[in-house]
Amino acid sequence: MTEIDQIIRRPMGARRFGRINWLGLRTLAGREISRFMSVWQQTIFAPLMTAGLFVVVFSVALGRGDREVMGLPYLVFLGPGILMMTVIQNSFANTSSSIIASKMQGNIIDTLMPPLSAGEILAGYLTGAVARAALVSLVIGSGMALLIGQLPDHPVVAALFILLGALLMGGLGMIGGIMAQKFDQMAAITNFIVTPLSFLSGTFYSIEALPPLFRAISHANPIFYLIDGARYGFTGVSDSSPVLGFAVCAGSVLAVCGLALCLLRSGYRMKP
Numbered sequence: 001m002t003e004i005d006q007i008i009r010r011p012m013g014a015r016r017f018g019r020i021n022w023l024g025l026r027t028l029a030g031r032e033i034s035r036f037m038s039v040w041q042q043t044i045f046a047p048l049m050t051a052g053l054f055v056v057v058f059s060v061a062l063g064r065g066d067r068e069v070m071g072l073p074y075l076v077f078l079g080p081g082i083l084m085m086t087v088i089q090n091s092f093a094n095t096s097s098s099i100i101a102s103k104m105q106g107n108i109i110d111t112l113m114p115p116l117s118a119g120e121i122l123a124g125y126l127t128g129a130v131a132r133a134a135l136v137s138l139v140i141g142s143g144m145a146l147l148i149g150q151l152p153d154h155p156v157v158a159a160l161f162i163l164l165g166a167l168l169m170g171g172l173g174m175i176g177g178i179m180a181q182k183f184d185q186m187a188a189i190t191n192f193i194v195t196p197l198s199f200l201s202g203t204f205y206s207i208e209a210l211p212p213l214f215r216a217i218s219h220a221n222p223i224f225y226l227i228d229g230a231r232y233g234f235t236g237v238s239d240s241s242p243v244l245g246f247a248v249c250a251g252s253v254l255a256v257c258g259l260a261l262c263l264l265r266s267g268y269r270m271k272p
Helices: 003-009 022-037 040-062 073-103 117-148 157-181 183-199 211-219 222-235 244-268
Strands: none
Touching: 022 040, 022 073, 022 117, 040 073, 040 117, 073 117, 073 157, 073 183, 073 222, 117 157, 117 244, 157 222, 157 244, 211 244, 222 244
């Protein structure tokens, strides 16, 4: 029996691509990358401008250039936190905006109809989030190296936490995009959940300076461990153990991506 005969005799609905539809996965991932690269001035270089403004305001206006935090010059302390905060915000925006825009425009069917499993759809969207995070971190990291000569002390650790941050916030962005039914709801998730968690994670200060209650609350925030892990990767200094931070971030990634996978399998709120 020829291969064509075998394909014809397969029952309707049977997958014809093996265990993983690599072609479909590459196509979806390529679409997500092309989507943000088509406006690279806004998605790649605009975050550099925002990060630069944060550095100017907090290091010059507040830090006055001579302040030290955790034994580090404030600018050196601030840089990794700004980088990671920008990475997670862009990762969240990449997946959430893609899904909510497709739902509102009615073309989400173009993602749901092809022979892609829920896991393949999840992987395709997360690939776009990771690619955007990698480019943003490369641009901001290059700016840090040129302006203040700051290179990562532990580059593998820094890259690992950037990857975890992209996966965590990319998965959270997918959940937000699935749950939201209009752009206003998506904006509310960003303004009342993502932004506060980012700003209250030790980006601009050491949590050791906080009262005990707020310090305990900060330790319950997984984004704190992303910021702290990136800071350790760049400076070798951290508020908490990098091993603990890795465990918390990896567990958070599994939980968030697992929930996103369950929502995709159920098809909850994915129809236009």
